[in-house]
Amino acid sequence: AQSVAQPEDQVNVAEGNPLTVKCTYSVSGNPYLFWYVQYPNRGLQFLLKYITGDNLVKGSYGFEAEFNKSQTSFHLKKPSALVSDSALYFCVEGKLIFGQGTELSVKP
Amino acid sequence: DGGITQSPKYLFRKEGQNVTLSCEQNLNHDAMYWYRQDPGQGLRLIYYSQIVNDFQKGDIAEGYSVSREKKESFPLTVTSAQKNPTAFYLCASSMTVSNQPQHFGDGTRLSIL
Numbered sequence: 093a094q095s096v097a098q099p100e101d102q103v104n105v106a107e108g109n110p111l112t113v114k115c116t117y118s119v120s121g122n123p124y125l126f127w128y129v130q131y132p133n134r135g136l137q138f139l140l141k142y143i144t145g146d147n148l149v150k151g152s153y154g155f156e157a158e159f160n161k162s163q164t165s166f167h168l169k170k171p172s173a174l175v176s177d178s179a180l181y182f183c184v185e186g187k188l189i190f191g192q193g194t195e196l197s198v199k200p
Numbered sequence: 201d202g203g204i205t206q207s208p209k210y211l212f213r214k215e216g217q218n219v220t221l222s223c224e225q226n227l228n229h230d231a232m233y234w235y236r237q238d239p240g241q242g243l244r245l246i247y248y249s250q251i252v253n254d255f256q257k258g259d260i261a262e263g264y265s266v267s268r269e270k271k272e273s274f275p276l277t278v279t280s281a282q283k284n285p286t287a288f289y290l291c292a293s294s295m296t297v298s299n300q301p302q303h304f305g306d307g308t309r310l311s312i313l
Contacts, residue, residue, distance in 0.1 A: 124299045135204075135290055135304030136243075143299055182242065186298035188233070188258070192242040 094119045096183050098191035105173045105198050113168040113194045115183030124186030125166045127157055129179045130193075136182060142166060153177070173198045203227070206291050206305035213278070213285065214313050221276045221308045223291035231297045232274035236260060237288040237307075246289075249274055250297055278310065286312050 097116045105111045117123055124143055128136035140151025147159045157168045166183060178198045183191040204225040213219045225232065231250050235243040245258030249268040263282025268274055274293075278285045288309050292302040 126301055128302075128304075133288075133307065133309075135206075135292070135306045136302070137304070138301040141301055188245055188248065188297070190243050190245075 094185070094187065094189055096185050096189045096191040098181075098183055098194045100194050101192075102195045102197065105196070107175055107198055107200050108172050111170050111173040111177070111196065111198070113181050113183075113196060115166045115168065115191055117164050117166065117183075117185055117189075119185050119187065119189065123166075125157075125159065126184040126186065127151065127155070127166075127168050128182045128184060130182065131179050139168070139181075175200055204291060204293055204303050204305040206289075206308050208308060209306070211308055211310045212313050213310060216280045218277055218279050219310065221278070221289055221291075221310070223274045223276065223305060224272055225274075225293040225303070226272060227293055227303060228271070229293035229295055229303070230271070231294045231300075232268065233292045233294075233302065234258075234264070234266065234274070234276045235290045235292065237290060243290065246276065248297065285310055 095118050126141045127139040130136045140149050142149050142159045150156045155170050175198050181194050207222045233248040234246040237243050244260050246264050247266040249255040252271050265277045288307050290307045291305045294300045294302045
């Protein structure tokens, strides 16, 4: 079965430290991969996508993600976390396959 | 500004009633989607539509119905057959399914009285 996994329900990071939110996928064919962020009581906001080309994708708010075909991963990263980055993050494959979400908490 | 609008933001339903959630987009997108989100959980796909007058069931379509008579509009009806309708409902749209990002509305929170 095709799937997207976010192995961590929650990630805790100190402000100013680098952050990583993990995502692995298992889909047939070439994947289309997206990261979205959700703030409380709001819809999801698009951060970045990988369709083809460069494995390192840069997105909104200083986020980036690296597509790794051999490890079937698409981890979200940011060099220096902000308290305002605290939110729920979703990894999604284009065939409407959602990860279960990772709650990111950035403490001052 | 282009965007996607869901209304109402909060909705209350008595048991045995059908209710309809509105979703309108002015992004000229062909594809539209409905998701359900329960507390502390991810999104589950209810229905999606790739084009006007066409829609497909998602993972949890039972107890729900949709229509797509206009490109801009994709209303969701929660029927009395849906036994546990209390949830946060999100509508989204995209240019196409699969390789284009989705734009989301701000959701409708449905509660049972």
